[in-house]
Amino acid sequence: MPVRRFLGVLAVLSLLALPARAVEVTLEVEAGDSDRVETPVCAPILLPASPGADVTVEVEGPGGKVPGQLVPGPEKGSFMLAWLVSLKKGEKATYKAKIEKGAAADKVFAFQDEKGDHLDLLFDGRKVTRFMYAFTDDPDAKKRFPNAKPFTHVFDAKGQDVITSPGGQPFPHHRGIFLGYKVKLPNGPTYDFWHVPNCWQRLDRFTQQAAGPVLGRMTALVNWADPKGEPVLVEERTITVYRQSKPEVLLDFVSTLTSRMGDLDLGGDPEHAGCQYRAHFDVGSAENKKNTKYVFPPDMKPGGAGTKDMPWAAVQYTLRGSAFEVAHLNHPENPKGAIYSAYRDYARFGSYAPMKLAADKPITLRHRIYVRESPDALTQAEVQRLYDDFARPPKVTVKQ
CATH class of the missing domain: 2.60.40.1180 (Golgi alpha-mannosidase II)
Known part of the structure; x- marks a missing residue:
């Protein structure tokens, strides 16, 4: 917010x-x-x-x-x-x-840190999210690849199993909720921070952890490094999860990007860049992927030939015999020209906009993710209300 x-x-x-x-x-x-x-x-x-x-x-x-x-x-x-x-x-x-x-309060958020590997957020003892930040410091790119970028997992309603992808074939670079671009240096090379073949994103340190009865919030500094390990840009990533009466997840993903190597071009394409949600790889099985369905705003459609700056997209998918609904919301203050990739039957979807990151002008990206476990698909009206909360929140005035 x-x-x-x-x-x-x-x-x-x-x-x-x-x-x-x-x-x-x-x-x-x-x-x-x-x-x-x-x-x-x-x-x-x-x-x-x-x-x-x-x-x-x-x-x-x-x-x-x-x-x-x-x-x-x-x-x-x-x-x-x-x-x-x-x-x-x-x-x-x-x-x-x-x-x-x-x-x-009796029911509160709390963090549990498995040092060097992941940071769990729990509510009333139930696991809600997991921030994966392990890094393999090895000159061999193949050994480094499994931990080459941090990402966020979402748990099921019981807090037992993750419903997002940890990687795995055929798209091992798809991991949970993540952010990636192809980054072109001024008069220099382009580094692929989506597939991370020879570059990487690495946690520098946590700068904030706040947990209580209303929300759990963590902020992490993440270095996007070139093959020599030098930061191309620094990301301040803040993940906030809000309390809900049902075991649903309402999550804000806010990233502030600051260049460390001059004026940068952040690009790619809607399939391979931006802020993306990737369901567990088992959703791609023949049995599950036939149940994947997307919902869009009225008279809008995703893709390069679709609606630019579409405010949101949502999906329903099946995993382990349960149905999950996810809404991905794109804040109106994000860079313009955003395109939603939202049609893959394995439920990888998200928003991408090319942008120029000036050396002296950081850019902040804001997205909100809503997740629930329910047999009922999200309606257009439900997602629009969620979007209104995000883009046009209630006006608050302090009287005293």
């Missing part, structure tokens, strides 16, 4: 020494032109000091009390107050957030 949408809405709270009674903040939320169902919203709150681990947030509104969460903001000393709202189209509601010292 773009922070700048709310930068004009600030409240100053002092939590250096909380009084015996709770600190309350009043917030006004306008639904706008769409129904809102468990929609993430947030408001920047400037704090003169970081709140302790024993600070809890409860937000009361028309639907009763729901948990809130304070997460670090974009600037030093700032925090975002996050919670979920459900409102009808055109409705305006007042919420009161109560911030006080108290016991942690």
